[in-house]
Amino acid sequence: MTEQRQSLPCLGDPDALIEYLKDNQVEQVWISLPLGERDHIKQLLQRLDRYPINVKLVPDLFDFGLLNQSGEQIGNVPVINLRQGGVDRDNYFVVAKALQDKILAVIALMGLWPLMAAIAVGVKMSSPGPVFFRQRRHGLGGREFYMFKFRSMRVHDDHGTTIQQATRNDTRITRFGAFLRRSSLDELPQIFNVLGGSMSIVGPRPHAAQHNTHYEKLINHYMQRHYVKPGITGWAQVNGFRGETPELRTMKKRIQYDLDYIRRWSLWLDIRIIVLTAVRVLGQKTAY
Known part of the structure; x- marks a missing residue:
């Protein structure tokens, strides 16, 4: 049964999400989990690989002020520019x-x-x-x-x-x-x-x-x-x-x-x- 949490519908656990994807035309899935839950994030990504949808991760780093910040890759390591000025x-x-x-x-x-x-x-x-x-x-x-x-x-x-x-x-x-x-x-x-x-x-x-x-x-x-x-x-x-x-x-x-x-x-x-x-x-x- 769908619950209401902070004005957003709650579908349930990841299994419920997969069922929802099967029955609906979904273009994007946003994952908003603490970075400490990376094993769960990886498992969810593996299950989402079966569907042609875009997946976005909302990082649990709001205290760092990431609004409008950019990212880049140095070698094989992805990094986020927490502080980036004109130089x-x-x-x-x-x-x-x-x-x-x-x-x-x-x-x-x-x-x-x-x-x-x-x-x-x-x-x-x-x-x-x-x-x-x-x-x-x-x-x-x-x-x-x-x-x-x-x-x-x-x-x-x-x-x-x-x-x-x-x-x-x-x-x-x-x-x-x-x-x-x-x-x-x-x-x-x-x-x-x-x-x-x-x-x-x-x-x-x-x-x-x-x-x-x-x-x-x-x-x-x-x-x-x-x-x-x-x-x-x-x-x-x-x-x-x-x-x-x-x-x-x-x-x-x-x-x-x-x-x-x-x-x-x-x-x-x-x-x-x-x-x-x-x-x-x-x-x-x-x-x-």
Whole structure:
């Protein structure tokens, strides 16, 4: 007799399943048993070999987060990629993204160098100090690099261990620097980072090194954002998570978008983000 378990009909034991296959047109059988029951799984597969149906195994590995993960065979051993980032993708995508970065960076530099020269003069006139601001960030594989920006603040010590993001009405920001930050023009020197290979045009935004130390303890999978190179713009930024992150939940949401980008990474997604950056990010009010 058919029972009802969690809204699904229960046909009974494997013998009942075989009888059901004989009397019905079944295309697929899904086996959902603990991996410890492998002997029973093998026996069931042997019996199912007599029928031209597809058989799928639902692995009892939900704690590992296998949704949308891929598998491969190394030698004669089947393996599941529990953690797979951009650096593990098909070589075509890796090479294509690198070429895209270099081509776009060269085009941008050729077209923007007069503007960048004018900004450099403006920075020097706004307050004493260097034209560029250089800060340690974590990039691909968690390796440190120096990211460049046009300096928008008065010179201050950035080598301490405290985490202090720019805030609205921050007194450290010069008037010219405020304009640069609102318009995102302070990010233009990162074109040099792209040409040097430490950044991409599109990718998770690189956080200050101190932020990594802080947030990796608070946000699950935080460090997985380093599977790909950091970007000048990113999926989180075009979805409204740009600028200051005063609350932990805001940073968590930003990281969710970063990881979503890594899972969905494609050249078409990069192009979409570049277009959305021009349309949305430049007009946002969340950067100070």
